Amino acid sequence: MNVALGKSGISWLAALSLLSAGCDMIEYHPYDLDINGKTDVNKENIAEIETVLDGRDGISFAVISDTQRWYDETEDAVASINARGDIDFVLHTGDLSDFGAKLEFELQRDILEKLTVPYVCLLGNHDCVATGKQVFNRVFGDDNFVFKAGNVQFVCVNTNALEFDYSEAVPDLSFLGGAIENSPDDVDKTVVAMHAGPYSEQFNNNIADVFEFYLRRLPGLQFCVYGHGHQLAADDFFDDGVIYYQCPCVKKRVYLHFTIDENGYEYEAVDF
């Protein structure tokens, strides 16, 4: 009897000490918004990118995408990018989560935090499932945003129209209009990033050519980069010379590396 009591006492103590060790092991619901750890990641990282690269004419950045539930591969991508030392920042073109669950965003953020350079994340369609979009907005940031890396402006636009039922403008043409109007004077090149590319089932294809019309008015449009399709692809969707690069999912163990300088841009697909 005493043995039994002793055991129970130990188990209860063990449980309580584990509890006090971390509140992350208490969860009200997988879709609650009780976020552990860092929030507003994009804002902080964009500030770092804009400060560090201010005045630069050439930049080098990596693109990863669709890392949902591929934590091992995401870890490897981070290690591979860290090992290079010639990357200024990393752009993630969406789908950090598979189920839209809070834990997935936290785990992905914790892996990406191991990057030695700043990173910026876009909203993917999987990130919109259930309360996922609200977790994304808190952990990473806005659906649509613009940032500057040296003399290059990055216009990041939500294109997951299927998720929004016309309740929000997706893609938001007034946001794109604003980006055209308000381009800073020291910006002479633009890269557009999105999750779902034109003519995918997520995109509002009725206005695909209007979208392209807006993009072409951005100063010095270089190219577009997107994810969602999980395959490496480079397409001139509108036969106007604007190339859309589709970054493979991280499962394919490939990331894209772009360099932009006064001579134009170059890209490579890097296996890791």
Next chain:
Amino acid sequence: MVLQTCGVVLAGAADTVAVRRWDKRVNWKYDGWERLKPKNVKVQYAGGMGFLSFGAGWEYGRRNQWNSDFFVGFLPKRYSDKLHFTFTVKQTYTPWSIRVCDWLSYEPLTCGLYFTAINGEDFWQREPGKYPNRYYNFSSKVRTSIFLGQSLTFYPDRYEWLRGIGVFYEIGTNELYIVSKATNRTVSMRDILRFSFGVKMQIFKPH
């Protein structure tokens, strides 16, 4: 006649329960419509069922090893976008109860599973028709959780309607987390395991 036969069979079965000196659990059976009366009520904290959940439980088996619960829980706005309610059906198996003294027993193992639904337009059981077939291929509304736990039960003498008060904890996870862990060596057990705590009151002592 049929009912009577059943009664005889059950009584016969009850007689065959091996005597365990250390397990004094007794299944207080009700007759007729009273069988619908819950045998316990519970409050559970966390466990993916909301902030707090309130449940009613029905015990069965020769030593009350089996328990089925229905919980209604809530997730307050403080931890979400707005107030949500959860609805849980839960099955627990408690193989042993070790009577430490007159007023205390220790249940070294509880295990089971539960299904939790959450209300709100953001959650669906089946994908809305706008998606191509099997686009996401899971339900965001219903989670399946499994757990292991332990409990202590106190037996107060004072109130006839209160047969016992149990305190329990559980450690569990859900199917989305299991599939995440199973497909990634870098996802740890700590990442997916969740603690939950509760109080159970065994009520309605028969006259």
